[in-house]
Amino acid sequence: MSQTQTPQIPPPKRDEASRSTSRNVLVVIALVWTVQLVALMAALSGISQADVAIHFRTTEIAWFTLMTLLTGTFFLPFAVKAAALFGKKRVLLVAIGLGFVGDLIAAMATDYRTLLIGRGIAGIYAATAPLAYAITRDVFPRQWVGLASGILAGGVGLVAFGGPFLSGWLLDDYGFRGVLWFMAISTAVSLVLVAAFVPESPIRAAGGRMDWIGGILLGGGVTAIVYAVGQGSHWGWGSGKFAAFVAGSLVTLLAFALVERRVAEPLFPPAMTRRRPVWTVLLATSVAAGSLSAVGVVIQMLILMPKIPDVSEGLGWSGTHNAIVTSPISAMIIIAAVGTGYLARRMDARILLGIGSALTVLGYGIGTQLHHSAEQIVGMGVIAGTGTGMVMAVVPIMIIEVVTPEEQALANGVQTLGQGVAQIVVSQVAFVVMAQHGRILEGTQFYLDAGFTNGLWLVVGCCAVGTMLVFLIPRSKRLDEAEVGQAA
DSSP states (O other), X not given: OOOOOOOOOOOOOHHHHHHHHHHHHHHHHHHHXXXXXXXXXXXXXXXXXXXXXXHHTOSOXXXXXXXXXXXXXXXXXXXXXXXXXXXXXXXXHHHHHHXXXXXXHHHHOSSHHHHHHHHHHHGGGGGHHHHHHHHHHHHSOHHHHHHHHHHHHHHHHHHHHHHHHHHHHHXXXXXXXXXXXXXXXXHHHHHHHHHHHOOOOSOOOSSOOOOHHHHHHHHHHHHHHHHHHHHHHHHOTTSHHHHHHHHHHHXXXXXXXXXXXXXXXXXXXXXXXXXXXXXXHHHHHHHHHHHHHHHHHHHHHHHHSOEETTTEEOOOOXXXXXXXXXXXXXXXXXXXXXXXXXXXXXXOHHHHHHHHHHHHHHHHHHHTTXXXXXXXXXXXXXXXXXXXXXXXXXXXXXXXXHSOGGGHHHHHHXXXXXXXXXXXXXXXXXXXXXXXXXXXXXXXXXXXXXXXXXXXXXXXXXXXXXXXHGGGOOOOOOGGGSOOOOOO
């Protein structure tokens, strides 16, 4: 009998393998820097907002962070669709460049209105995160995908660890202006790294065109509801103006759903979002991660607002003291995130997401009662930080498991959009809840202890909802079974 022999492919030479590994490492570094700037900007904004509020004497400090989330949410659908049509790296560079322009305007602003305009333009940078995660799937070999995704997500812990030390030094020595200028410089570095080291993804949509009508309807509908929530406490939650904005938002989003069913090239294909594994993953991860992103509103105000009898019951820490106390929490985020990236190849990702969300409920639940000293903040944070690292690391991995490579950027975009909306809504409601037990002094809003307690209870409730939503997700492929690409 004759036998057919399969030709043996020789293994790569040692120097070729070394060069390939070096290239992969450089790509990871560039993408980690780019993705983590999104988290770092949020951390820097959070730690400087107390100083900004006092400097500009405003009770509208919520818009300091809300503006970036608002514009990022509006432009995200366009960025994701453009990436599918014209290339992920190309759109990534455009988003970074516009973010740099916004950072410059904010850093040079002399009044609060100009500062908010700059922050709004800088918010376009938020589109870089889903694009970077999608590139990770496209350009790395299979054995690198889980590790690279875990490192990108685990970088949240690096930001949480180094960010407070960095921002504490900047804030204590140079004020909030130093923080804003650092943002601009860091964005410029991101632009250089991506341009130099990140390859273009070979995966694009076959032909097609931009769905402008769908994008405007989606962005407009989401923006309207976010703006209404932000202004609800001033208009009155039962006012006609608030009701009109909410109704208009719902009508706009309904129109978006109808348009997407009829256009040839929808912004987010209904066939993808109707699949149960996809929509359940998107829903659960958006609520879980969005709630955790919003908790900084409560924690940073609690830690950095001054202690003023009968006016403010913040802890009044300096930025540097905050960094020292919270460093164990940051370490747990890093360890949990990297460990989750490793475990995701061997375990059901639903279990990891459920455990992580449950730990955040436990940690912040303890914090509702115990948040008055450094020891209590660390105790709360170590538990919640472990859960946070797990949740943030498993989100991009779960999306890889339920969509095809061609759908990766779109799915990441939907998840980021949902997470952004959840973060905005929870953040705004947290400000409203805290203000119910607060005082205004010389134009600045301060908060009493009952306000911080209720703000933490709000976060606990939202994290609990995210935990329960995990039970909706059906079993899907594990990371090792998912289809990935390699361009480099």
